[in-house]
Amino acid sequence: MTINTSRRGFLKGAAASGAVLLVGARPDGALAAASSETAQFNPFVKIDADGTVTAIVKHFEKGQGPATGLPTLIAEEIGLTMDQIEYEFAPSNPQVYNNLLFGPFQGTGGSTAMANSWLQYRQAGAAAREMLINAAAQSWGVDAAGVTIEEGIVKAGDKSAPIAEFVAAASQLEAPAEPRLKDPSEFRLIGNETVRRKDSAIKGNGQAMYAMDVHLPNQMVAMIKRPESKGGVANGFDDSASKEVKGYISAAVLPNQAGVAVYAENTWAAIQARDALEVEWDMSGAETRDSDQIKAEIMAALDAEPEYNVNKADVAAVSAAIDGADKVIEKTFYFPLLAHAPMEPLNCTIEQTAEGDIVLHDGAQAPTGPHMAYQQIFQLPPEKIHIKTMLAGGSFGRRATPDADYQVEAALAFVVTDRSRPVKLVWTREDDIRSGYYRPAFGHKVRVGLDADGKIVGWQHQVAGQSVIKGTPFEAVAVHDGVDHSSVEGIADSPYDIPGMALGLTDTPKATTVLWWRSVGHTHTGYVMETMMDTVAEAAGRDPVEFRLSHLANTSNADQQRKAEVLKLAVEKAGWGNVPAGRAQGIAVHKSFGSYAAQVVEVSGDPENGIKIEKVTCAVDCGIAVNPDVVRAQMEGGIGYGIGHVMRDQITLTQGAVDQYNFPDYEPLRIGDIADIDVHIVPSAEAPTGVGEPGTPPSAPALANAIRVLSGVKVTSLPMSENGVSFI
Amino acid sequence: MALTLKLNGETHTVDAEPGTPLLWVIRDELKLTGTKFGCGVASCGACTVHLNGEPVRSCQTYIEDVEDAEITTIEAVGDDKIGAAVQQAWVELDVVQCGYCQSGQVMSAVGLLSENPKPSVEEIDEYMHGNACRCATYQRIRAGIQRASEILEA
Numbered sequence: 077m078t079i080n081t082s083r084r085g086f087l088k089g090a091a092a093s094g095a096v097l098l099v100g101a102r103p104d105g106a107l108a109a110a111s112s113e114t115a116q117f118n119p120f121v122k123i124d125a126d127g128t129v130t131a132i133v134k135h136f137e138k139g140q141g142p143a144t145g146l147p148t149l150i151a152e153e154i155g156l157t158m159d160q161i162e163y164e165f166a167p168s169n170p171q172v173y174n175n176l177l178f179g180p181f182q183g184t185g186g187s188t189a190m191a192n193s194w195l196q197y198r199q200a201g202a203a204a205r206e207m208l209i210n211a212a213a214q215s216w217g218v219d220a221a222g223v224t225i226e227e228g229i230v231k232a233g234d235k236s237a238p239i240a241e242f243v244a245a246a247s248q249l250e251a252p253a254e255p256r257l258k259d260p261s262e263f264r265l266i267g268n269e270t271v272r273r274k275d276s277a278i279k280g281n282g283q284a285m286y287a288m289d290v291h292l293p294n295q296m297v298a299m300i301k302r303p304e305s306k307g308g309v310a311n312g313f314d315d316s317a318s319k320e321v322k323g324y325i326s327a328a329v330l331p332n333q334a335g336v337a338v339y340a341e342n343t344w345a346a347i348q349a350r351d352a353l354e355v356e357w358d359m360s361g362a363e364t365r366d367s368d369q370i371k372a373e374i375m376a377a378l379d380a381e382p383e384y385n386v387n388k389a390d391v392a393a394v395s396a397a398i399d400g401a402d403k404v405i406e407k408t409f410y411f412p413l414l415a416h417a418p419m420e421p422l423n424c425t426i427e428q429t430a431e432g433d434i435v436l437h438d439g440a441q442a443p444t445g446p447h448m449a450y451q452q453i454f455q456l457p458p459e460k461i462h463i464k465t466m467l468a469g470g471s472f473g474r475r476a477t478p479d480a481d482y483q484v485e486a487a488l489a490f491v492v493t494d495r496s497r498p499v500k501l502v503w504t505r506e507d508d509i510r511s512g513y514y515r516p517a518f519g520h521k522v523r524v525g526l527d528a529d530g531k532i533v534g535w536q537h538q539v540a541g542q543s544v545i546k547g548t549p550f551e552a553v554a555v556h557d558g559v560d561h562s563s564v565e566g567i568a569d570s571p572y573d574i575p576g577m578a579l580g581l582t583d584t585p586k587a588t589t590v591l592w593w594r595s596v597g598h599t600h601t602g603y604v605m606e607t608m609m610d611t612v613a614e615a616a617g618r619d620p621v622e623f624r625l626s627h628l629a630n631t632s633n634a635d636q637q638r639k640a641e642v643l644k645l646a647v648e649k650a651g652w653g654n655v656p657a658g659r660a661q662g663i664a665v666h667k668s669f670g671s672y673a674a675q676v677v678e679v680s681g682d683p684e685n686g687i688k689i690e691k692v693t694c695a696v697d698c699g700i701a702v703n704p705d706v707v708r709a710q711m712e713g714g715i716g717y718g719i720g721h722v723m724r725d726q727i728t729l730t731q732g733a734v735d736q737y738n739f740p741d742y743e744p745l746r747i748g749d750i751a752d753i754d755v756h757i758v759p760s761a762e763a764p765t766g767v768g769e770p771g772t773p774p775s776a777p778a779l780a781n782a783i784r785v786l787s788g789v790k791v792t793s794l795p796m797s798e799n800g801v802s803f804i
Numbered sequence: 805m806a807l808t809l810k811l812n813g814e815t816h817t818v819d820a821e822p823g824t825p826l827l828w829v830i831r832d833e834l835k836l837t838g839t840k841f842g843c844g845v846a847s848c849g850a851c852t853v854h855l856n857g858e859p860v861r862s863c864q865t866y867i868e869d870v871e872d873a874e875i876t877t878i879e880a881v882g883d884d885k886i887g888a889a890v891q892q893a894w895v896e897l898d899v900v901q902c903g904y905c906q907s908g909q910v911m912s913a914v915g916l917l918s919e920n921p922k923p924s925v926e927e928i929d930e931y932m933h934g935n936a937c938r939c940a941t942y943q944r945i946r947a948g949i950q951r952a953s954e955i956l957e958a
Contacts, residue, residue, distance in 0.1 A: 139901030139939045272898055279903025280894035280910055282838020282878035289837035297832075322821055343841070344828035419842055419850060419904040419938045469840070469904025470938050505843040705898055709941070713901055716940020739847035744936040748929035753943050 127240025153201030183442030187766025305732030382580025401525025420469020439468025530616030566601030602773030662782025669766030686804030714771020720745025
């Protein structure tokens with residue numbers, strides 16, 4: 077079909093037979109409409125001739141809710157019920173389906189799915205609405221201003237018809253340049269507590285299709301035998317024992333020699349054949365350090381001059397102020413490596429079509445990553461590579477590696493075959509725990525001086541750990557003046573008004589492959605900032621809530637006020653200060669990914685015989701809560717993720733090899749670990765900000781603070797179970 | 805070797821070696837993908853199916869041991885009124901997030917309610933302990949079981 081550009085710069089679909097209305101954005105971001113799916117642009121809204129509206133969702137669904145949230149935006153603006161809209165995942169196209177906060181890169185991360193889609197998807201819905209209304213107005217010979225769409229029914233005076241009647245005519249109209257968005261007072265679905273997830277039923281009855289559930293005709297299952305330590309090189313193998321396994325096909329050293337691919341007819345045969353395979357490894361370049369050595373390097377860095385003076389502080393003056401203070405509080409913290417361990421082990425399936433195109437079936441968190449990598453590996457132009465995004469069984473950051481690690485691994489396992497059979501790469505849980513990417517280990521050393529009135533006169537804060545961003549393609553945009561912001565986020569940008577702050581950072585040498593892990597740097601900075609606020613308040617003889625509020629006292633600073641309000645709401649809802657005998661409360665509040673979350677953790681018991689987590693009360697300000705119950709669920713999940721890991725999880729290395737192997741020694745949070753979670757959302761008119769991650773940072777320090785109040789034990793090294801605190 | 809399985813009310817003949825976990829026969833041979841692989845060591849519960857009405861971890865249940873059993877998977881558990889009640893409660897409360905563990909959660913919840921129609925919170929926590937959810941939907945799993953109990957009582 078031909079595409080005409082109108083004088084206002086918007087695309088209009090030329091006459092086409094299909095009564096299909098597509099509304100979306102052109103590569104330049106302008107809204108566009110066309111009358112067929114074969115248009116040159118990729119849309120956000122598709123309406124079939126029968127009136128079925130489909131939202132094209134550009135973010136993958138790992139449980140955080142975009143398969144509900146983005147359709148909500150479109151349904152709201154068109155005027156539909158949630159039952160009248162379906163969803164499907166967008167193809168890979170970084171020009172059309174990019175994350176608006178990431179540049180020309182399609183991906184989900186940093187809790188941005190709703191924040192970057194908020195206006196874009198509403199505009200797409202509003203444009204479709206105006207075109208349907210204009211078509212109805214023309215058909216009925218009435219003024220468009222008097223036409224409405226509610227619950228999928230177009231109305232004008234005494235005339236009414238379902239939208240299906242106008243899809244064909246609307247598809248011939250020009251997309252409006254600036255469709256009118258609904259005023260928040262008109263919202264029926266946004267902010268509506270009764271809106272349910274679109275993916276609940278299929279996930280409760282086994283119909284949901286994850287990448288792990290892909291079974292292509294004639295596919296092989298591939299598993300990779302990897303070295304015990306990162307950096308080992310495969311030089312050859314002996315598969316004589318593997319040949320005894322029924323269903324074993326063959327094995328091949330990967331082109332990069334990072335491992336040996338074992339191919340089998342099914343998953344069980346692949347597991348057995350890989351177990352039986354003997355590989356000749358060259359381990360001369362492999363990592364050989366123990367995690368104790370890595371920890372020692374980090375702790376030594378905390379005592380040395382920091383590599384970067386992050387906030388350009390007058391360090392000598394801050395240090396002198398602390399030296400001269402009435403009281404000095406000094407604490408050193410250590411955070412171990414952590415695995416993400418999403419419930420669905422990593423996997424993806426790759427096939428070559430008869431036309432020579434490559435198709436990847438993947439729970440694709442960042443499709444542009446594998447899409448770019450595959451252009452090199454397969455020497456194909458981008459349009460010959462297709463990514464089918466499946467539901468993802470969790471991620472917590474793991475499915476978005478800067479080097480597209482597992483998708484590249486699958487491609488390497490595929491290119492060494494004759495490509496006649498699709499290859500499904502499957503990781504086991506042991507692969508996930510032992511061969512993965514980790515939240516880097518970090519150390520902090522904080523020295524705070526208080527004057528005689530209990531006021532902070534200096535806060536000297538040293539951070540040391542392995543940078544997540546350096547050495548990746550994101551370095552150019554995310555590292556400034558040598559500082560990887562993700563190592564110090566949550567301190568460098570804390571809304572707290574802290575006098576005499578000096579923040580130093582040292583990057584420690586590469587210890588293993590590291591990666592963002594739900595809430596990234598906030599996983600450790602939130603813990604340090606919020607346990608220190610409690611410790612310093614205690615030293616000052618002040619209430620921890622009042623002490624925090626006194627550092628959020630600037631009424632003209634919206635950032636401080638939002639943080640203060642969320643803290644106050646958590647205090648109110650938790651019944652702060654009114655705990656039954658034998659229990660204690662701890663509090664923490666933290667801003668991350670544009671949102672503010674405060675939590676009160678209530679505990680009983682004692683560290684020696686077992687702490688019981690009785691209740692977590694959470695208040696969150698994430699701007700407009702598009703789907704309030706999804707926001708609540710994300711807080712519940714973020715709290716569980718944060719608390720579960722600080723309770724008892726760590727990844728340790730011996731001679732470079734990971735000591736843990738599976739859930740029995742990387743124990744997930746269990747149902748009995750947190751007795752109750754109660755979430756409250758601050759009403760807001762601000763644009764939506766993150767919810768996937770902001771629930772995590774305050775959870776662990778609120779628990780630590782509760783344990784301190786209950787027992788006096790201050791846990792500064794994690795996990796808690798390895799540092800004097802047991803749980804029941 | 806050829807084995808006969810009674811699964812979801814139907815008889816299937818499958819070709820599998822002794823020692824093959826039931827999980828992989830269900831997923832790879834019968835192509836019923838609702839039963840999930842999570843850990844392979846009976847530590848997460850994602851692979852839970854019913855064997856004569858009792859929840860078992862199919863990753864540690866061997867094919868030669870189940871020839872005479874009635875096997876039920878997530879695809880058919882809703883045919884039973886307890887399964888239907890649990891699935892209804894799961895939707896009402898939007899229990900799921902990523903959803904990958906939820907087939908196993910539902911199968912275990914049905915197992916619990918089959919033997920204890922009105923479980924206490926403590927009984928729920930104890931029975932469901934082996935079903936891990938990395939999204940930490942536990943609050944809602946607990947509430948979902950209580951809601952299913954109400955539905956069944958009504």
